[in-house]
Amino acid sequence: MAQWKAGDPLEIKTERFTLRSLRPEDANEDLLSWLTDDDLMYYLGGPWGSKSVEALGKSIAKLYDNKSDFMLGVYDGDRLVGCYWIEGYLRLRSAVTHHVLGDRSYWGKGVPMECRTALLDWLFGVGFERVEGRPYATCIRAIRGYMKQGWRLEGIARRASRDRSGKRHDNMLFALLPEEWAAIRREQKKAAQAKAAAGKSEEAKKRAASGSK
Numbered sequence: 001m002a003q004w005k006a007g008d009p010l011e012i013k014t015e016r017f018t019l020r021s022l023r024p025e026d027a028n029e030d031l032l033s034w035l036t037d038d039d040l041m042y043y044l045g046g047p048w049g050s051k052s053v054e055a056l057g058k059s060i061a062k063l064y065d066n067k068s069d070f071m072l073g074v075y076d077g078d079r080l081v082g083c084y085w086i087e088g089y090l091r092l093r094s095a096v097t098h099h100v101l102g103d104r105s106y107w108g109k110g111v112p113m114e115c116r117t118a119l120l121d122w123l124f125g126v127g128f129e130r131v132e133g134r135p136y137a138t139c140i141r142a143i144r145g146y147m148k149q150g151w152r153l154e155g156i157a158r159r160a161s162r163d164r165s166g167k168r169h170d171n172m173l174f175a176l177l178p179e180e181w182a183a184i185r186r187e188q189k190k191a192a193q194a195k196a197a198a199g200k201s202e203e204a205k206k207r208a209a210s211g212s213k
């Protein structure tokens, strides 16, 4: 089990990205423009009200304690490209995650799959016993992602959210339990091993064919 003490900032590495707890000084113009963008934040309950980078930094410090509430930046090198949020319910050992890829040039490149895989490894590794995703029922991109990653659809929470305009939305209720995630990871490893073995045998066939010419 990974070591983590409530309050410790997180830093999680994936193959291409680093996810780390945002500090007030990490707030920048890009982050401000994403979080205050009506379209980008539509499925996350609406835009933030921060009026400046400084105000945004203060909100991050106030809202995210790295104990039960986390806001993680997704970094490609030094470049911030998106964010993950974790609402943790420590007593229940359960958590809800949300995400936004602010830099649209990163859409369609498997970023959520890669980052959330690392996040789930971390959450279950430190002892969370349930992780939920609750996208609006109209948020096709996010829903596709949960389905592709093997989350269980447990139901639809009808009119569970209310956006800033007062409109109510249904939420899809996706969840994963540790044993389900462990099974998904085992299958992924098997598939990767089978792919590597198939690649090797293809190579061997090519070598044999070129040697026999």
Ligand SMILES: CC(C)(COP(=O)(O)OP(=O)(O)OC[C@H]1O[C@@H](n2cnc3c(N)ncnc32)[C@H](O)[C@@H]1OP(=O)(O)O)[C@@H](O)C(=O)NCCC(=O)NCCS
Pocket: 040, 041, 043, 044, 098, 099, 100, 101, 102, 106, 107, 108, 109, 110, 111, 112, 113, 134, 135, 136, 139, 140, 141, 142, 144, 145, 148
């Ligand atoms: C949600 C978000 C992070 C997804 O990022 P992304 O890089 O586009 O995600 P992916 O490329 O991994 O997956 C998108 C999937 O939706 C599918 N998709 C997109 N538009 C679709 C449509 N209209 N109908 C059906 N499928 C659609 C894509 O084909 C892809 O599925 P595939 O990988 O099986 O082909 C990003 O779109 C975002 O930041 N949106 C704004 C914030 C947001 O909505 N957050 C979610 C709140 S819960």
